[in-house]
Amino acid sequence: MEFHPLEQPDQLSKKEKEDAMGAYLMMFAAIGAGLPLPIINLIASLIYYYVQKKNSRFVRFHSLQSLLSQLPTTAVNAVAVFWTLQVFVFHNYEPTDQYFGYLIMMALVNLAYFIFSIVGAVKARSGSMYYFLFFGKFCYEQVYKVRDEVAPGENVNLPPSL
Amino acid sequence: MSEKTWKELFILVAIFGAIWAGLSYYSYEADVNPFSISLENEEELAEFLNEYMLEDLEFVENERLDSTMGIIFDRLISNMDTVTYDYQLHVIHDEQVNAFTSLNGNIYIFTGLIETLESPEELAVILAHEIGHAEEKHVVEKLVTAIGIETLFVIMSGGDPVLISEVAKLAVSTSFDRHNEEEADDFALDLAVKSKINPRRLGQFFLKLKGEETSFLNDIEFIRTHPMDNERIKKSAEHKLPEGFVEEPIDVDWQEVQEML
Numbered sequence: 001m002e003f004h005p006l007e008q009p010d011q012l013s014k015k016e017k018e019d020a021m022g023a024y025l026m027m028f029a030a031i032g033a034g035l036p037l038p039i040i041n042l043i044a045s046l047i048y049y050y051v052q053k054k055n056s057r058f059v060r061f062h063s064l065q066s067l068l069s070q071l072p073t074t075a076v077n078a079v080a081v082f083w084t085l086q087v088f089v090f091h092n093y094e095p096t097d098q099y100f101g102y103l104i105m106m107a108l109v110n111l112a113y114f115i116f117s118i119v120g121a122v123k124a125r126s127g128s129m130y131y132f133l134f135f136g137k138f139c140y141e142q143v144y145k146v147r148d149e150v151a152p153g154e155n156v157n158l159p160p161s162l
Numbered sequence: 163m164s165e166k167t168w169k170e171l172f173i174l175v176a177i178f179g180a181i182w183a184g185l186s187y188y189s190y191e192a193d194v195n196p197f198s199i200s201l202e203n204e205e206e207l208a209e210f211l212n213e214y215m216l217e218d219l220e221f222v223e224n225e226r227l228d229s230t231m232g233i234i235f236d237r238l239i240s241n242m243d244t245v246t247y248d249y250q251l252h253v254i255h256d257e258q259v260n261a262f263t264s265l266n267g268n269i270y271i272f273t274g275l276i277e278t279l280e281s282p283e284e285l286a287v288i289l290a291h292e293i294g295h296a297e298e299k300h301v302v303e304k305l306v307t308a309i310g311i312e313t314l315f316v317i318m319s320g321g322d323p324v325l326i327s328e329v330a331k332l333a334v335s336t337s338f339d340r341h342n343e344e345e346a347d348d349f350a351l352d353l354a355v356k357s358k359i360n361p362r363r364l365g366q367f368f369l370k371l372k373g374e375e376t377s378f379l380n381d382i383e384f385i386r387t388h389p390m391d392n393e394r395i396k397k398s399a400e401h402k403l404p405e406g407f408v409e410e411p412i413d414v415d416w417q418e419v420q421e422m423l
Contacts, residue, residue, distance in 0.1 A: 001164070091341040101186030108181060134170035138163060 002146040007058045009127030016056050020124035023063035024117040027070060042074050057143050062124045065139040066117065069132050073113045075108055080106045165198055173227075179224055192204050192306075201246075201266075204302060207333075208266030214330040215264075222253040222273060227422045234282050237412055238290055241356040246297055255423075259371070261293040265302065273423045279367070282414040287354050287364040294349030300342045305333055347394055351401045358410035365398030 009017075024046060027041050050062045083099060086092045088158045093099070116132055123130035131137060163171075182280075220259065231251050237247055247267025254270055259278050261271040269292045271285075279285050305314060309329070317325045338346070347364065354361040 058189065096186075097189055098182075098186040101182055101184075101188070104185045105178060105182040133168065134174045137167040137170055141163060141167065 001141075003140075003144040004057060004146060006129060006144070007056065007127075012056070012058055012127045016059050017125050017127050019055060019059045020062035021121045023052070023059070023066040023115050024121035024124065027066060027117065028114075039074070039078075042070060044072055056129075059130075061129070061139050061143045062120065064143060065120065065130075065132060068139060069113065069116065069135045073109055076106050076109050101143060163268065170245070185343040203315075204266050207305075208264065208268055210326050211264055211330045211333055214327050215270075220255040222423065224253075224422055225252060227419065230310055230419050230422075232282060233414055234286050234412055235289060237357050237359070238286060238293060238353055242293075242297075244297075247294065249296070253423075261292055263292045265305075267296050269293070269296070276423060277420055278370075280416070281382050282416050283359050283365075283409065284363050284367055286357065286359050286412060287350055287361065290350035290353040290357070290359075291346050291364065293353065294346030295338065295342070297349060298342070298345050300338050300346070301333055303342075304338065305329070309356060310334055313404070344394065344397075347397060351398060355401070355403065355407070358408070359412075360407075361398060361401045361403070362408040363398075365395045368395045 023045070027045055044064070049060075049063045049067045052059050069112045080103060083093070083102065087095050087099060120132070129136075129139065129140075228251075231253070235249065235251055239249065249267040249269060250272045252268065253276070254272050256272045257274040258272045259274045261269070261275055263269050267287065271289075275288070276285065279288075309332070314329065317329055326379075351361040352362055354364070
């Protein structure tokens, strides 16, 4: 697999560094707006990712990492909200040990997500890469992999076969 | 995705799976149930209540009836995994078609109910339902939710007969919420299967009451105090029976029992 070269801090403009940092930070604002149904933050970071799509790979990497690492967090929170409603409002389930274990795990997931995002934001501001477990590798592959592009001069539009 | 990326995904999922499993392993029960009171305290409360009830209600005193009821009861008790209380069954002389559970494993049935029932097995599933209320601590829960644990003890230790009689009324007004009823039903259905009594009999009994409710103008207490809906009848009808399940009749002459009342 071939990859595009990584940008070094001195090759990045101040704007790029700030855009990359923004990917992590804007979600904290959006999370507040998204409670208790954690969906608004997801939409916000999706929009952010698409806005930054034309930006440099460095910015794209950080916004994709921020977006993707948010997916499981959102899913975990959504399940917690659903489960809590079922237990305390609709009385369909019992508040079992699994349920309380899940709530604590949810708190830990959110805490971990919070810490990693802060670190990610700080690193991005300084123009460094920062790889989350799994998401870092995955996003690097997605953003930096050299894709088969059409070579210049090659005909893209061809007549239909008659 | 490269192999290393997959590996990291696996590690991530494993970490959180392990955290969840680890946290679930701890028992939160003690913190969860603010309604739990010790068995000794419950026994004390039950004594007060029984005294109150003895004053107001007429109990059937018949040794033969007691021993017959004992046979039905033993079938259930001997098939329970854990038995929290030393269960006491009291038969009350009253036309009401009803049964209820009080504190400390005291279960009361009215003669009206026994007269309505057609077999000892039918009585057994109803008793299993009432045992379910007791084992799941619904009465204690109801009392404590209604007046709070501190107030409850102030009243009980104060010994004021007026207040105690009110608490007693609260404890024996058998209406539980739907959730509690379902819990007791589930318990009864499981216990019935274990005791080799057809769990369909619970639904059968509900259906019979529903039929009578529409055909008579009778005030059937059991329906008023045990909110009933088709869901509960359905549950009994759909309850899974183990393969080759055969009901083992309870060796009691039912007609004789009804004549004893």
